[in-house]
């Protein structure tokens with residue numbers, strides 16, 4: 001692994017079929033339903049990030065599995081600025097939580113999505129910069145056989161340092177499909193192709209889109225329409241756990 005956490009690029013003419021891209025869709029479970037149905041019906045293995053303890057947690061969790069998508073826990077974590085508490089849902093990790101408190105909250109939230117393969121971050125621009133807390137979180141997840149994916153919601157994220165301290169490979173988001181609220185069909189298509197090109201350079205990539213007001217139907221349509229182009233580039237859409245297993249096996 002290189003210092004920046006990226007594996008050496010493995011894509012070349014003979015190995016193109018090994019380039020992999022995961023598409024995480026955040027914010028399943030909430031009351032905003034824009035794009036939920038359209039996203040679930042996509043004929044590719046998406047990674048559905050489901051929020052715990054909210055209106056549609058169980059319904060979306062069950063539907064995602066029924067449609068053969070992977071499920072991860074979309075763990076609410078505190079921002080670095082004050083936000084309405086309703087944005088987090090009832091259970092979230094706070095910036096000042098102890099590692100023990102964070103573990104209890106994680107376990108409670110994981111019980112909502114028992115077949116989840118891993119965890120990513122909902123909001124979290126404060127917690128992701130707390131290296132000791134992230135080390136506790138990543139260590140706890142790895143002890144349970146679960147991976148952690150850094151949504152990179154703040155440029156100062158310390159999740160890579162925390163993953164290294166836990167002797168775990170670092171997995172982070174490469175592109176948002178609707179960055180900085182730039183929600184449009186054209187942008188989602190553009191960033192999907194950017195994600196595919198990153199996968200060709202480093203062997204894999206992770207894209208994050210959203211259901212609800214941050215993404216929804218436009219993002220779902222963009223994914224459906226762009227899948228043939230991604231495939232033509234020699235990039236395969238895979239569940240996030242497949243990428244994690246691959247980079248884990250490459251860590252020496």
Ligand SMILES: [Zn+2]
Nearest residue numbers: 026027122123
């Ligand atoms: Zn979210």
